[in-house]
Amino acid sequence: MIVEEYFRVFLLLILSILFPLLPLSGSYLFSKINYRPFNSNDVKSAIYECGVESEDITWRQFNAKYFLYALGFVIFDVEVIFLFPWAVIHSEQSYDIFLKVAIFVGVLAFGLLYAWKWRALEWQ
Amino acid sequence: MIEFSTYNVIFFSISSFTLISAISVGLVNSLMRSLFFLILTFIGVAGLFILLSADFIAIAQLLIYAGSISILLLFAVMLTPESSTNNGNSKYFLPGILIGIIFTYLMVALVTIFQFNQLSGIHLKKLDFDNTIASIGELLLGKYIIAFELASILLLFALIGAISIVRSNESDFLISLNNKDKK
Amino acid sequence: MSLIFSFIPYIKRLIVLILILFGLAVGFILSKALFDLSIYSNAVFDFMIDKSSYNVAYFSSSLIGALGIISFIGLVLLVGSWVERRMIAKFQIRVGPNRVGIFGLLQPIADAIKLMQKEVLVPAVADKLLFFIAPVAIFIPAILAWAPIPWGPNMTYLNINIGILYIFAVSSLTVPIIFFAGWSSMNHYALLGSMRTVAMMVSYEIPISLSLLSVVIITGTLNLTEIVLWQSSNSIWLGLLIPFSLFTFFFSSTAEINRTPNDIAEAESEIVAGYHIEYSGMKAGLFMAVELGNAVLLGALVTSLFLNGWFLFGLENYIPPYIIFIAKTVAIYIVLIWLRATLPRFRLDQLMNFAWKMLIPVSIINFFMIAIETTIITNLDSSKYIIYLFAIINIAVFVGLIILWSKIFKIDKFSPEKIAPIFAQKIGGIKAMEGTKSVD
CATH class of the missing domain: 1.20.120.1200 (NADH-ubiquinone/plastoquinone oxidoreductase chain 6, subunit NuoJ)
Structure with a gap:
């Protein structure tokens, strides 16, 4: 019974949200008995930049290289999700199943080689 | 109901x-x-x-x-x-x-x-x-073997598209090739 | 007489040692039934099913298992930080924390109290909602991934058919949370750190999934308990049969959980503290705790996937199986501490190249080879010993592939004379900067 099994995940999910809230509430209690200091000022609430005042907004345009890596990740993730059902039944099958998967992975390996050849994998 | x-x-x-x-x-x-x-x-x-x-x-x-x-x-x-x-x-x-x-x-x-x-x-x-x-x-x-194989080709096209987005100008590629030859 | 007096400074330690041994002995006697939560769980289920409906009985029996996992993680977080600090101190020939309690055992609790009473600073420009959610939410994947771990026979909290994929999917949720932690503090260092971390973690998730794939190809199942049972029925550890998968999984996972040698997330010398630079007090402590918990989780995963879980050469019949499991887990954790004490940090470009040019292509070759071997094993159906032959072949190919890759593709080309700086005396002046050659 799949739904029943995954109810346990839900139970653990609730407990895992409560778990970090326990020390945080302890921290909150310390502030209630005036033991934890709380006197923020402009210098304290400024962002930490090794003592230098921060210039410019934080959000700047990042390199498109990051996007390429993320896209490569998505592509290989989808590939792996396709391959897991094959992997489960692979040991029960005959030789011809191997050819089907070889085509699938071969096409993507070609893509990886293509990216390599075009120096898209160089991190700079 | x-x-x-x-x-x-x-x-x-x-x-x-x-x-x-x-x-x-x-x-x-x-x-x-x-x-x-x-x-x-x-x-x-x-x-x-x-x-x-x-x-x-x-x-x-x-x-x-x-x-x-x-x-x-x-x-x-x-x-x-x-x-x-x-x-x-x-x-x-x-x-x-x-x-x-x-x-x-x-x-x-x-x-x-x-x-x-x-x-x-x-x-x-x-x-x-x-x-x-x-x-x-x-x-x-x-x-569904045909769909399975076509999925890989779709993913390949996505990868090639991503590479061409990043390397949008050809000259960049040529410069890098030249640098490689010099080394 | 003087011999006896010379022992006096060690008497306290001796007493503690005797107490620990006594406690272990009592623990072994009791633990056969004491910590086997499945017994309690089934008992509660049988008790409740008479009194109330099926759902209530199921809920209460599940709650015992969930609380067991949570309390184990809590224990690990407390003891683990002590173990790590003491071990690192031993490696660096220091003493380590030894003031609070015996051997400094109460140090983690003192640390927790200290962190709780620290002033919490929130940057004025921070995104308050995500800034608060991130340290809490990062615990969710770290704890949920413990669910399908097989502690022993019939001791799995979540015995599902897709155990490996579940762990992989749940722990992949860590990546956006780390990014939100870095982004919401609106710090240049934090944003840069989280971008780098995300790019690295994302790259290393592919080798992990490919190495898991080869495990699944051989065993034909995604259920962690069945994988452990497969290893015992074929009487071989998967770590020996597919060494490259073990190496890939272990190395890539250190990148995933931000441990040295891959802790680019918090490269102190480059980007101060990485994505959790703006967190203070208990919130920073939560990030550190989650890191430690993930290290132990990696130990548990490697144990159940590659090191035959709770089996240890027939010893599992005499001592409780979960003790063997935890012992193996702790052994892997100690290997992680050892790595942390020994290895320096890699550069980001080295790491990315290693993932994309070495680990991913070789993993693809590796799982193809394993697929061929599996087909031969199942279709020949002749002898059981062919699996040992394949183990030897795989180890040879593992070593061969690494040497081949490093020779052909020159990934690990190390030339000391090229990067060594020329000393000032050699060029007769203090202009050392001009004399040095650049690394590339």
């Missing part, structure tokens, strides 16, 4: 969670916050798949959408030059509303017109879905 059973309670709580986070995606000003709610939406959809006893699909949803597509969107947001935390004012406000209404109408029409497979959670409970991943594998490499 909706009967009050455990399955229905679970279904309506998960779907309301999904819907609320989906609506928040549009209503929240900050782009990053809406991305956060989008991830919550994906997780809620995974919960709905679990309720349909499709555990492999649910995990795939979690892995591909909440784990990978969200990273892709995240980097896409970081690529935008003038995005700030305040994205309230947009010139695409009215067209967006219009497109949204049209799509909502289409979805409602689809759901009401077509006769879907009317198995709800209670009926699915009686069916024994023991090992969904093995049956998916057998179908994928047997009946």
